[in-house]
Amino acid sequence: MFLKLLSYPRSLLGALLLPIHTVLCSAAMVICNILFNNRKLEDHIVEFWTRNCCRMFNVKVEVKGLENRPEGGFLYVFNHTSFFDIFAMNGWLGSFRFGAKIELFSIPVFGAGMRRAGILPIARNRRDEVFKVYQAAEARIKAGERFALAPEGTRQKTETLGPFKSGPFIFAISAKAPIVPVVVKGAAAIMSKGQLVPNWGVWSRTITLEVLPPVSTEGYTIEDRPVLQEKVRKMMEPYFAVDNF
Template sequence: MFWKMLSYPRSLLGVILLPIHTMFCSLAMVIVNLTIHNRKLEDHIVEFWTRNACRMFGVKVVVKGKENIPAGGCLFVFNHTSFFDIFAMNGWLPSFRFGAKIELFKIPVFGAAMRRAGILPIARERREEVFKVYQAAEARIKAGERFALAPEGTRQKEEKLGNFKSGPFIFAINAKAPIVPVVVKGAAAIMPKHSFLPNWGVWTRTVTIEVLPSVNPLEFSIESRPQLQEKVRKLMEPYFHNTMN
């Protein structure tokens, strides 16, 4: 009961401090990118931001299957239920960049930091623009960069696997990038969609990240993309008791 009661002011304080922490890290990202432009240092800033965001709210992270991450460029596809799956993956998986909804790029300083960091701006309602972004990123992924996209397209309200969209799989086929399925469990309970107070009434929770074996897109064409999509989904499905049809 003591820790439960203490979690309420902790969550309120975290909600106040997180924007300040985010702006500080965003400003650091912009300055480093404009002056030094050192990817390792930029990755450290991302890790510092996300790991401390988790610590603020008593979130612990466990990672399984890191040996399944390819040495070169690849595409992580993950189930998306909370901002905390973003924090957990960015804080505990090796260097990669997310695809984020384009509205976030309008936030002062933070939006500039996202662009400087190489985050992919995803305009979900403008399919042609999304594919232009993917096309521009193909050279980066072939050069060894890693990206992460949510094939469900948006956060799910519950911890279950939603319907997959085609975009990430077309991107992987065109870029010839291994697809690495990532299953994130526990993030939904920390901060579900439409929630604003992480871990309200709970002192600590654990997010588990399970990296599954990669899938080779070279075996598929754009025409056979549905089979690739289904293969990845079948790998992830056993980790969820309930999935959407």
């Protein structure tokens, strides 16, 4: 009971500090990119930002299946319910870059930091622009860079697997990049879609990330995309059965 009561001021304080922390880390990203353009240094900033976002609200992260990550460039696909999906994955799954809705890039300082970090701007209602972004990123993934995209296209309100969109799978096929599914559990309880204050009334929660075996895109054509999409979905679906995970 005491920890529950203590969680309210903790969450309020965290909610006040989170945007300040984000602005400072975004500014650091812009400065470091201009001065040094060093990926390892930029990765350290991303990790520092996201891990501290979790620490502010006493969110713990457990990771399973890291050994399933292949060498070289690949695409993470993950179920998306919360901003804490992003924090957990960026903080504990190594170097990669997300695709983020383009509206976030208009936020002062934060948007500049995302652009400097190499985040992919996704205009969800402008399909042609999205595919231009993917085409430009193909060279990066072929050079060994890693990305993460939410195939559902947006956050789900509950911890369920929503319908998949075609874009991430077309991107992976075009780039000839393996797809690595990630199942995220526990993030929705911390801060679901529409919730303003994370971990309200709960002292501590845990997010579990399970990295599943990679799916090769070799031999797939754009016309085969539905087959690949369904294969990945069937790998992830069992983790959303009742009492699983």
